[in-house]
Amino acid sequence: MVDTKTKTLGEILRHSGVSRRGFLKFCTATASMMALPPGMVPAIAAALDKARRPSVIWLSFQECTGCTESLTRSHSPSLENLIFDHISLDYHHTLQVASGDAAEAAREEAMHANAGSYLVVVDGSIPLGNPGYSTTAGFSNLQILEETAAGAAAVIAVGTCAAFGGLPKADPNPTGAVSVRDIVTDKPVINVSGCPPIPVVITGVLAHYLTFGTLPELDQYGRPKAFYGTSIHDRCYRRPFYDKGLFASTFDDEGARSGWCLYKLGCKGPMTYNACATAKWNEGTSWPVESGHGCLGCSQPDFWDAGGFYNALSIPVGELSRTVSYATAAGLGLGAVAAGINHRSKVEANRRHGEVTVDDLEKTS
Amino acid sequence: MTGATLERGLNAFKEQVDAPVAAFFSSCVNCGMCAEACLFYTETGDPKYTPIRKLEPLRRVWEQEYTVLGKLKKMLGLARPVTDELLQEWQELLYDSCTLCGRCAMVCPVGNDISYMVRKAREGMVASGNSPADVRSAAERAVRIGSPMGLKYKALAAQIKRIETESGIKIPLDVEGADYMPLLSSMEIINFPEYIEALARIFRQAKVSWTLCSEAFEATNTGIQIGSSDIARELVQRIVDGAEKLRVKCVIAPECGHAYTSIRWEGPNLIGRPFPFKVLHILELLDELRASGRIKTENLSNERMTFHDPCSIVRKGGVIDSPRELMAMVSTNFVEMQDHGKWNWCCGGGGGVSANTNAEALRLKVFKRKKDQIEQTGATKLITACANCRLVIEEGLEEYHVELPLEGLTELVAQHLVEDK
Amino acid sequence: MNESMDFLLWTRGTAFDVSVAIFIVGMLIRLFEIVSLGRGRDLAAPRGTEFLPGIRTILSRTLPYGGTFKRQPLTVIAGYLFHIGLLVSLLLFIPHIELFRETFGFGWPGLPNPIVDAAAVLGITGLLAALWNRLTNPVMKMLSDSEDYLVWILTFLPLLTGYLAYHRMINPYPLAMGLHILSIELLLVLFPFTKLMHTFTLFLARWYNGAMSGRRGVES
Known part of the structure; x- marks a missing residue:
């Protein structure tokens, strides 16, 4: 057993049997994912090698634990796992052994001991409708977040629920769910969206923090640009089929078997920004589009409300045929009224017609 | 009012x-x-x-x-x-x-x-x-006197008498139960009485039962030109009354564009009921007589001739093929203008413009289009079927110093008519 | 906070419903307004028929008269370019067809995207040429009022934003697509109340013209 409290990341990795070559490979991959120049790889390796574990408090609110699962239930122990293990996870509902008062005590202790320097990771959205909708040890999610974030260096909102409200916020948002950024406004908040997010993106952000001691550059949604800078569509290997106009129309037609574009089957790739197409899932095995299913757009805000998963992106969200029939009914009614008015107006003009004789050709002044 | x-x-x-x-x-x-x-x-x-x-x-x-x-x-x-x-x-x-x-x-x-x-x-x-004041006065004359040019039946009677004496053909007047009742335009009575004689000769040869009506001979309708349905109705009503009184089967519109529009297309709508008689343009009737072999022509001219399509008769009236058929009866050297038939260019004097002195300078200016079109054909004679077009073109050609004889198609047919003496 | 995505969802949701509703209601009101004015029964004995000549004119006016083409080639060419570009982009782009399929329950085959893309470029070029023509041709310049320029903008924006969205030249994409949809909503809302109505009423106008001429025995 290595003393994880004092050892550096390099020491832990070596102890776990990770070769220098494997470690450098991870650093190269991370640098490339974060769009850093290859020259940075030795610097990243050196920094990570010497990095000491930061204190991390993991808060779970209205969530499904999928984000934690994504990170921890890899099929084989991965470097992502190891880096995750390296951080001092002082508080994590799902993973920690301690419970009840002891658990809360651990959180408070970590907050005091590392005031101003600890990281807060949040998964799940925060209900504002009624504090009772989601509580931990009698405290509402809002209370816990506000209290814990106060002394944090930064907050990482993991998953679309924490980042944008996610599924709980889906229309009609019964709990009044909001995102971390709606509550924490005076601290850097990094959104690592996705339902769930790609594991390497979570560790990539941590690696960046460990390497540079700073947070990565963010896009307008507060997401690391390195991972969310390009859309699924732009990086999709099926893109040439979109450009050629070759689309699968059902999940079992010739187009689907030939691997054509899934736009017609509801793929939301064009509007979705994430690294799935390059990072892939399950140790690089595959990703949704490769498995034959369109992108759901899970890393985008309000993706639950962005129309049916199997409706093409160009199809509006509402019930168009209902709108059309109501409007037609209203139009027929109002049209009849307009027609009536015009008809009456013309009849009136005809009635007021005074016969024009040759005596009426001069203007009367 | x-x-x-x-x-x-x-x-x-x-x-x-x-x-x-x-x-x-x-x-x-x-x-x-x-x-x-x-x-x-x-x-x-x-x-x-x-x-x-x-x-x-x-x-x-x-x-x-x-x-x-x-x-x-x-x-x-x-x-x-x-x-x-x-x-x-x-x-x-x-x-x-x-x-x-x-x-x-x-x-x-x-x-x-x-x-x-x-x-x-x-x-x-x-x-x-x-x-415009001029068209207004024309309308007043048409309603009060009976013709836009201030002409009364007396004038027509004098022309009839002269034609009867010169040609020896009796012109039927107010014959009840005749088949055809031709109308005339004031311009024909004053400027082109040859038209009346031509009708008389053709009808005699074709053994057509016809009559003029002393109470309804004026075909022009200033109400249509000025744009007053009320006035136009009054003028159309006179023709309808005359035709109904004589119980004719068919009223013949003369070589006058707007007269055809007013009696053929607007007339029934103005009086609010369909006519109990047919309305034909003279060219349509002549074409029917030709097709049924009732008139024949001889000594066809090989002079290069072209035909000016009166807008109201051709493009707006639908009498498109008849003038071509009739031209073929009189000429072996007929040439079409570049834009002809329904694409013809107007002489510039229709729709009341020729009766409106305000428009005179403009009308003569825009006549250049017609002049160029005519000259392009290289024709040495111009035929048309509207007295108004004919006057407007004559004036226009004079303005541009172009010498070119003009003739009405009906007269031309009469000139080449094979007659049993 | 989530501006562009919220914007996209708004344009695909509420705004779309509202604009489609205004379009349909407005169109029906306008068509009723026109037809309710009636056409007097023609009592003159017809020389020809009305129906077929009317249909014939609906079709034949799609081609310009040769004389007009010689005198105003730019008006004709620019007109064709932008109408064809617009119709191809609107009706033969697969994402659009999916929208029609959803609305009407049936679709039709589309064209490969590069062809639609080329059509859009032609459409944009045609519209720019048409604008230039409107600003310089003395007749069009005199005739044009603010509404003519408004409908030009309303027609141009969907093509432009569609082109930019397709080529992902505006970032982020939800913003690009939202702008494209918004431009169409603007078009839909103003459509029934401007001369954009000609898209539909020209069939009525051509029919009346052809029918009235046909009755007199003239092909118009």
Whole structure:
């Protein structure tokens, strides 16, 4: 057993049997994912090698634990796992052994001991409708977040629920769910969206923090640009089929078997920004589009409300045929009224017609 | 009644707007194509003569009275009203520079029949007192005296007598139960009495039962030209009364464009009932006589001749093939103008323009189109079938110092007629 | 906070419903307004028929008269370019067809995207040429009022934003697509109250013209 409290990341990795070559490979991959120049790889390796574990408090609110699962239930122990293990996870509902008062005590202790320097990771959205909708040890999610974030260096909102409200916020948002950024406004908040997010993106952000001691550059949604800078569509290997106009129309037609574009089957790739197409899932095995299913757009805000998963992106969200029939009914009614008015107006003009004789050709002044 | 007022004019515009007008105005995208079909634009280059623009007063009334947004704008005071000043300004556009030739209606990409609307817009101009003074006096003469040129039956009787003496042919008058009742235009009675003689000879040869009517011989209708259905109705009614009194089977419109429009197409609608008799244009009748072999011609001329299609008879009247058939009866050297038949260019004097001295200078200027068209054919003789076109073209050719004899098609047929002496 | 995505969802949701509703209601009101004015029964004995000549004119006016083409080639060419570009982009782009399929329950085959892309470029070029023509041709310049320029903008924006969205030249994409949809909504809302109505009423106008001429025995 290595003393994880004092050892550096390099020491832990070596102890776990990770070769220098494997470690450098991870650093190269991370640098490339974060769009850093290859020259940075030795610097990243050196920094990570010497990095000491930061204190991390993991808060779970209205969530499904999928984000934690994504990170921890890899099929084989991965470097992502190891880096995750390296951080001092002082508080994590799902993973920690301690419970009840002891658990809360651990959180408070970590907050005091590392005031101003600890990281807060949040998964799940925060209900504002009624504090009772989601509580931990009698405290509402809002209370816990506000209290814990106060002394944090930064907050990482993991998953679309924490980042944008996610599924709980889906229309009609019964709990009044909001995102971390709606509550924490005076601290850097990094959104690592996705339902769930790609594991390497979570560790990539941590690696960046460990390497540079700073947070990565963010896009307008507060997401690391390195991972969310390009859309699924732009990086999709099926893109040439979109450009050629070759689309699968059902999940079992010739187009689907030939691997054509899934736009017609509801793929939301064009509007979705994430690294799935390059990072892939399950140790690089595959990703949704490769498995034959369109992108759901899970890393985008309000993706639950962005129309049916199997409706093409160009199809509006509402019930168009209902709108059309109501409007037609209203139009027929109002049209009849307009027609009536015009008809009456013309009849009136005809009635007021005074016969024009040759005596009426001069203007009367 | 009360005389012409702006209010009556506006009401008349309002009455005239119907579904086609509304569809036409809704469809116009101001593409300007109609200008290219209008000789008043092509010959002057002045965009104010663009046909659709001539309808601005009617368009405003349509928009403000019959569209949701227009009514709203009018309520909020944002609409541009139709004023007496506007109508005064538009008199030149709706009368002096439009012969109702209908060529613009043939080219409009969205299918607007602009001359249909100009005819309607003139109703509002008349009711508001903005019709041209000359056409007004012509209308007064037509209603009060019986002819726009102030001519009475006496004058016709004198011509009949002269023709009977010279040709030895009896001209039937007021014969009840005759098959055909030809109408005449004042211009024919005064300027081209040859037409009457030609009719007499052809009908005698073809053994046609016909008669003139002393109470209804005038075919012209200033009501149509000025744009007043009320006046036009009064004039058409005279013809209907005459024809019904003599119980003729068919009324024959003379070589006069607007006369054909007024009796053939507008007449029944003006009096509000279908006619109990047929209406044919003289060229249609001659063509029927030719087709049935009742008239034959001889000594065909090989002089190069071309035919000017009167707009009201051809493009707007549908008598397109008959003049060609008849030309073939008289000439072996007939040439068509470049734009002929339904694509013909107007002489510039239709639709009341030739009766309107305000328009004279403009009419002579735009005649250049016709002059060029005629010259292009290299013809040494011009044939037409409208007394008005004939006078306008004669005047125009004189203005441009072009020597070219003109003749009416009916006369020409009579000249080549095979007659049993 | 989530501006562009919220914007996209708004344009695909509420705004779309509202604009489609205004479009349909407005169109029906306008068509009723026109037809309710009626056309007097023609009592003159007809020489020809109305129906077929009317249909014939609906079709024949799609081609310009040769004389017009010679005199105003730019008007004709620019008109064709932008109408064809617009119709191809609107009706034969697969994402659009999916929208129609959803609305009407049926679709039709589309064209490969590069062809639609080329059509859009032609459409944009045609519209720019048409604008230039409107600003310089003396007849069009005199005829044009603010509404003509408004409908030009309303027509141009969907093509432009569609082109930019397709080529992902505006970032982020939800913003690009939202702008494209918004431009169409603007078009839909103003459509029934401007001369954009000609898209539909020209069939009425051509029919009336052809029918009235046909009755007199003239092909118009």
